[in-house]
Amino acid sequence: MADVLTSKKKRVGLLGYAFKPMWISLRTLMRTSFAGGKPNTLLYPEEKIDLPDDFRGELGLVMDRCVGCESCARVCPNKCLDMMEDDIGDGTTKWMPALDLAQCMFCGLCVEACPSTALHMTNRYETATQDRNEKIFRPHEWALKPEDAPDQKPFPYPELYEINCTGCGACDRACPHEVIDMVSIPGTAKKRPNGTFGPEKKIPIFDYELCVSCALCVDACPFDALDMLPRSTTASDPAVQPQLQNVKVEQTKQEVSA
Amino acid sequence: MAMAEMWINMGPQHPFTHGLWTLKVKVDGETIVDAEPIIGYLHRGFEKLCENRNYPQIIPICDRLCYVASMSWDHVYVSAVENTFDIKVPPRGEYIRVIALEIQRIASHLIWLASFMTDIGNLTAFLYAMREREMFIDLLQALCGARMTYNYPRIGGVSQDMPKSFPQQCLKTVDFFEKRLKEYDYLIEESEVFRIRSQGVGYLRPSDAINLGITGPALRGSGVPVDLRKTDPYSAYPDFDFEMAVEKDCDVYARYRVRMNEMHESCNIIRQALKKIPPGPVLGKAPRHFPRGEGYARTEDPRGEAFFYIQADGTDRPYRVKIRSPIFVTVSAAPAILRGYKVADVPSIMGSLDMCLGESDR
Structure with a gap:
């Protein structure tokens, strides 16, 4: 049989044997049952607990x-x-x-x-x-x-982080409506050794009138270049993406001239 | 005179088990000669389940790992993902996490106190502990909207900011609870009945505790100062000033003292965190596409060292997930602690280890 080790014992004496624990339970009894006291439990089917508005129920x-x-x-x-x-x-x-x-x-x-x-x-x-x-x-x-239900929040719309974008067009293919249009940026084509120009860099342009905020384009983007944000901070705001706006303006100008 | 030795099954339905598990004890008369824990009744295939879900979808099932300390298991998983993919968490998010974790630690220790006291036979303390736990569950409910399965941390922060009235409510509860902790001292510790059943029972040598891999309050109760919040700080814990609860007695009473002191320290941390909490966003930007990689996180769970390992293969779901549960290790050490004591000491010794079968069977 294994040896049993015991640590030093402390004794609390006669008072601790019954009186002190009993005193605490007596005090709690008085606190909860007599005048001014409040019971700690609810009578469930009759009374119900107060729930905050963000409680996650049905x-x-x-x-x-x-x-x-x-x-x-x-x-x-x-x-x-x-x-x-x-x-x-x-x-x-x-x-x-x-x-x-x-x-x-x-x-x-x-x-x-x-x-x-x-x-x-x-x-x-x-x-x-x-x-x-x-x-x-x-x-x-x-x-x-x-x-x-709570008041409707503003819709989030896809926003482009242009640094990450490679112009692959995955968002365009994923979009269920014709929201996204791949537009090439003039002047970004690389010159090849034989003198011809390669393809120009493309970026997506969003037509927010048609967008339903389904975030399929964000899921499809392989380089995390898109993110869903409330509209006040998205590309519709000229302060955020002036470059995009310029492209759109140039595109319309070209269409007009053609 | 040697008596005939025999095996006795305690569990899976037995008042002391607190969950579904069996303890087979080999007795010689009243004395325990050998013991063998049998677990696995609650196995749900958690690690396999994770392979079929994408990263955000795993968070709500981490709640179900341990139904008493859901928040800390959410946090382990989320920080493992953050370590794997180098995701930054805003400071306010980290502080709110620490507050939620410490509230969860108190709630978990109170459940332990309640169940331990029923084992000992002190039903009054059971009701008192459950009453106080209700206040902390209310706090967590105000934070995230659910009472048991919180689903609060997100990859890169937490799901929502705390409500405006929360700091005041939290401070009020913590102050009130510290008064109640003094009441517990009178009710439990000053009672000779409790001391007879806990002092000098369940001796666990420090060297044994280290060799068996025991962590958490059971290890600190044996006088080994290891607390991951201090020794390997994570989240916002380096910002706070608190003491590690260590007791040198190595018995059931020491493990009880460690947990009671930890509740005091948790109150202390919550107060500091509410004082220092910086303004700002609570949720950072998390990528939608996860690269290849592997990583882990280990944290100080209320029961010991919780560990989460993730292997990512570049798809939207993990290739492999491995969980180290503190209780799985501690329950395996049961024979070493029980040997030599009487059958009547089993509830008190096993109760002091704080069993939770959800995480050990997973």
């Missing part, structure tokens, strides 16, 4: 705001969001996410990814049902009224 969708960009379905770790065509209430149909709440783990990544503030996590947390199929919602079944 998901809700504001159908009017959804642009059908599929960002939420792409970012969801459990694949509980699936896109489908559904009626928004006035007879027109729209491409919107359907939800399987039984698979949701309330991580909130979809809410962060949503560019149009259409997704919102409500304060509802009592989601138990008898049947698993009751937790699968078509888009209009988990819809929220716009007034229950």
